Amino acid sequence: MRGLLVAIFVLLGLSQPLAAHESRPAYLDIREFGLGQYDVLWKRPMRGDYVIGFAIDWPEGCSAATKHEYQVPGASVQRMLLDCGKAGLIGRQIAIARLPETSAEVIARIDLADGTTQTDLLRPSSAVMMVRGPRSALSVGAEYAVLGFDHILSGTDHLLFVLALTLIVGANWQLVKTITAFTLAHSITLALSSLGVVRVSQVPVETVIALSIVFLARELLLMRQGRPGSTARAPWIVAFVFGLLHGLGFAGALREIGLPQGDVPAALLAFNLGVEAGQLTFVSVTLGLFWLLRRPVFPAPPKWLGQIPAYAIGAVAAFWTLERLMTA
Incomplete structure (x- = not known):
């Protein structure tokens, strides 16, 4: 049942890449x-x-x-x-x-x-x-926190990465460490890129972000087959490394929005907090749905159903990768 839920989420996300250019703001x-x-x-x-x-x-x-x-x-x-x-x-x-x-x-x-x-x-x-x-710095901060929250919840690729991590790690303290590592990493590169310390072309970044999801899909499949990979063994390290990459993706959106000259630190911090709040909201809702689906009212799913999320996530991420390569 969990696999079916993930497959539905992924297929809904597929509508975004099929109309990627039209959906740009x-x-x-x-x-x-x-x-x-x-x-x-x-x-x-x-x-x-x-x-x-x-x-x-x-x-x-x-x-x-x-x-x-x-x-x-x-x-x-x-x-x-x-x-x-x-x-x-x-x-x-x-x-x-x-x-x-x-x-x-x-x-x-x-x-x-x-x-x-x-x-x-x-x-x-x-x-x-x-x-x-x-306006006051507090008002500016509130504005950018909302923008960050909106951005992460509309970013299907980032959410799919977090979903894959959650499926691999499970609902335990290891997941807390993993999400914390991901947050710390993307906060670093978001700040460095937004302030102009690091400059990277956005198209290659978005392409490699899609590849990072393909990698996690493979790791999830290996785990389902009883052959845990590097993510299952050290998820926080994988989350930190890829988090640096995803932070560059967040920075691309923030550069498009722009930072207020007089309140750059407040706006940058607030945007990052908004991203984190959206991320935690998504993880909480996902774990809540998984908990509900484990209740006895639902019949036990067949074993093959457990591999559907890996294939669904991998297929969509591979499609994104090819699409972004073609627009490079």
Whole structure:
């Protein structure tokens, strides 16, 4: 029964890579350079030659003029000049039209002339953002914690890696040490990469992350066959090594969001705590479901069912690897 549950989770995750380019978030970057004057970058994902038809609903009294429009791999980019007059944008709302009709997301970032930075994640259920003025470090931290939590729970590859670790280690104190090692490792590389100390191209990182899941799938299969591998013998070491790699993946998302210049330490710490909270939430829910499936009310599954998770995880991760190699 546990194997069937894992297989369902993995097959649901398969829908993400099949539409990997379409599911990338749109990106709205607004930078104030004068009183009520803004440079705007509007990046929308594409499906083949079709540009996702999101549109920006600016506040009343604001006018936008396109300066330049071009395409990059998988996206259409517009650069605009926005004029909101003396009223500016603070205290006013920006909405994304047609977003509620999709399952997509928009990362919206605003840099004001006074150094204030705001980043919001807009979804179909919340397609409007309120532009706020200067905020406290606590407010910035809360914003980035939510962004980190959202990022890990929408990152199917990271969750699949954690799921494979959980299946190999089991619900015991060894799992606590393993998840702690993974957290410590990705915290290190997330910080180093976000601060510019380490610079790595994102496509190779994402490809090797997929390969790390293939490796864990093989380790899980070996364990099910009674031949435990290195992960079963020393899971915290494997988790730490691959955690360094996954931290570079988290950093890629954080670079896209951006860090507020005046509150970099608070934002970085909060984003990492949000990632960790999301990770622990996922592990807790997974272990809870496994506990329920062990209750006597469910019939004992056949032995072959125990190998399904390894094959399902490995198949999806192998697909991701090939897909990411093809887009490199």
